Amino acid sequence: MTTIHSEHFGRAFWLDENNDVCSAPLINDGDVDIERMDYLADWVDMEGVSMFQLMDIISTLITEKIDRYSENITRYAANITKEQIKSIKGNML
Numbered sequence: 175m176t177t178i179h180s181e182h183f184g185r186a187f188w189l190d191e192n193n194d195v196c197s198a199p200l201i202n203d204g205d206v207d208i209e210r211m212d213y214l215a216d217w218v219d220m221e222g223v224s225m226f227q228l229m230d231i232i233s234t235l236i237t238e239k240i241d242r243y244s245e246n247i248t249r250y251a252a253n254i255t256k257e258q259i260k261s262i263k264g265n266m267l
Contacts, residue, residue, distance in 0.1 A: 176238045178231050179204065182224065187214075187231050189239055195232055 177188040185197045186206040195214035199207045214232075217223075 176235060177206070178234060179206075180227070180231060182227050187235065189235050193239070195235065 175188055177186050179186050179200060183197075184200055186200055187195060187197050190196050196211055197214055198209075198211040201207050214228075
């Protein structure tokens with residue numbers, strides 16, 4: 175899981191298993207205060223929030239997740255044997 179630590183926001187951001195953007199405050203030593211985690215969708219007071227920086231963080235999280243997904247598919251596809259392909263083709267007919 176990719177986590178982005180933002181000094182600007184003083185928070186960490188990541189995508190959960192449902193691809194919801196999560197956030198939690200950073201503690202002084204750089205750790206994440208996971209007990210105070212919240213969802214970006216629940217943020218109501220956006221006054222003073224840099225939407226450009228926030229969108230940059232979200233874009234990075236999504237891009238990295240897509241890259242990991244693509245790598246997994248490529249690895250899976252490289253391991254498919256001719257027998258498996260014949261079996262799949264046979265089941266489709």
